[in-house]
Amino acid sequence: xxxxxxxxxxxxxxxxxxxxxxxxxxxxxxxxxxxxxxxxxxxxxxxxxxxxxxxxxxxxxxxxxxxxxxxxxxxxxxxxxxxxxxxxxxxxxxxxxxxxxxxxxxxxxxxxxxxxxxxxxxxxxxxxxxxxxxxxxxxxxxxxxxxxxxxxxxxxxxxxxxxxxxxxxxxxxxxxxxxxxxxxxxxxxxxxxxxxxxxxxxxxxxxxxxxxxxxxxxxxxxxxxxxxxxxxxxxxxxxxxxxxxxxxxxxxxxxxxxxxxxxxxxxxxxxxxxxxxxxxxxxxxxxxxxxxxxxxxxxxxxxxxxxxxxxxxxxxxxxxxxxxxxxxxxxxxxxxxxxxxxxxxxxxxxxxxxxxxxxxxxxxxxxxxxxxxxxxxxxxxxxxxx
Ligand SMILES: *Cc1c(COP(=O)(O)O)cnc(C)c1O
Numbered sequence: 001x002x003x004x005x006x007x008x009x010x011x012x013x014x015x016x017x018x019x020x021x022x023x024x025x026x027x028x029x030x031x032x033x034x035x036x037x038x039x040x041x042x043x044x045x046x047x048x049x050x051x052x053x054x055x056x057x058x059x060x061x062x063x064x065x066x067x068x069x070x071x072x073x074x075x076x077x078x079x080x081x082x083x084x085x086x087x088x089x090x091x092x093x094x095x096x097x098x099x100x101x102x103x104x105x106x107x108x109x110x111x112x113x114x115x116x117x118x119x120x121x122x123x124x125x126x127x128x129x130x131x132x133x134x135x136x137x138x139x140x141x142x143x144x145x146x147x148x149x150x151x152x153x154x155x156x157x158x159x160x161x162x163x164x165x166x167x168x169x170x171x172x173x174x175x176x177x178x179x180x181x182x183x184x185x186x187x188x189x190x191x192x193x194x195x196x197x198x199x200x201x202x203x204x205x206x207x208x209x210x211x212x213x214x215x216x217x218x219x220x221x222x223x224x225x226x227x228x229x230x231x232x233x234x235x236x237x238x239x240x241x242x243x244x245x246x247x248x249x250x251x252x253x254x255x256x257x258x259x260x261x262x263x264x265x266x267x268x269x270x271x272x273x274x275x276x277x278x279x280x281x282x283x284x285x286x287x288x289x290x291x292x293x294x295x296x297x298x299x300x301x302x303x304x305x306x307x308x309x310x311x312x313x314x315x316x317x318x319x320x321x322x323x324x325x326x327x328x329x330x331x332x333x334x335x336x337x338x339x340x341x342x343x344x345x346x347x348x349x350x351x352x353x354x355x356x357x358x359x360x361x362x363x364x365x366x367x368x369x370x371x372x373x374x375x376x377x378x379x380x381x382x383x384x385x386x
Contacts, residue, residue: 002371003324005187006364016255020247031250038257043172045199047206054159054183054196056243058086061179061198064208065127065153067092075129076106077331077351083131083157084332096333098348104133108142115150124150131157135295137166144176159183160297163264167291174201189295190256192249216240266365267296277376281383299363306357314382321378326360
């Protein structure tokens with residue numbers, strides 16, 4: 001099966017991890033801060049906090065922005081469930097903003113209308129999480145301006161998007177957000193096996209992220225309620241977690257980051273090949289935008305004939321031919337857990353419309369020309385039998 005996404009592991013990556021195994025520190029050593037600095041240097045933000053997953057990064061980000069019971073968080077229904085679950089971890093409520101069908105991202109116009117209605121009811125969100133679907137930036141300037149007007153904080157879920165850019169700057173510079181989070185799961189742009197990072201330009205947010213990453217424990221006498229008893233002393237001043245990244249993961253991340261530009265370039269080459277091979281078929285292909293450059297985590301094709309039955313047929317056909325197509329994503333509000341919270345079919349029509357027609361075809365740096373031709377040929381073969 002040709003997978004839809006796959007890591008690229010080099011000999012240097014392996015050597016970097018093995019070197020850690022022979023070193024004194026498997027965790028809480030020197031490599032995690034080096035990885036954090038390398039990521040912030042790459043994406044142009046001030047602080048980075050490496051953690052064991054993007055899910056943990058989202059949770060910490062919500063804590064750092066003081067999301068508490070009674071608060072509301074809004075995100076996109078077309079995302080992985082983690083983008084919404086982070087609010088529930090904090091005891092807050094979740095709601096969704098419908099997508100723009102041309103970008104698959106949160107629609108700024110829908111956001112504005114929902115904010116106007118929410119303001120009247122006194123039910124404004126404390127946090128909005130735009131998700132850069134497939135690696136393509138949301139309209140962050142518009143969302144940021146609405147944040148200024150309506151007083152919400154912004155966490156960019158850039159799990160797909162490290163290496164992408166928006167208005168000429170790398171995603172993760174936090175020019176239009178309080179915090180940006182990345183995922184380093186193996187299917188994403190670079191990997192640490194499991195892993196994630198929260199980046200920010202704000203000193204207070206950074207302190208809170210660090211504190212809650214490691215049990216709410218501080219070793220800084222300035223944060224303590226009394227003089228330290230001695231050199232061993234620490235205090236727990238908040239209820240935190242163990243969300244730390246290991247040294248093995250950080251070493252892999254540092255090594256991977258060295259090849260990120262190559263990975264992104266290769267993804268763009270693959271997109272161009274697919275665009276060319278698939279252009280005659282009854283499909284909507286990914287659009288290219290002028291003010292941003294996607295990291296191209298995904299290559300999502302949409303059937304012009306939007307029926308669940310035809311999409312299922314294409315999915316089954318491709319899988320039977322050894323092509324690991326996938327669907328990103330089942331709208332979060334249609335998950336049974338979210339339906340129990342009160343959401344139902346019809347709540348976010350554009351997201352549901354998108355879901356009916358979307359299929360992700362394989363996209364990762366090591367796809368070869370013969371594989372791309374095979375994949376495109378199988379899609380073409382499917383439609384020629386119709
Ligand atoms: C992968 C992903 C996550 C979760 O990432 P993990 O590192 O696996 O926790 C969150 N949001 C989106 C949009 C993702 O694709």
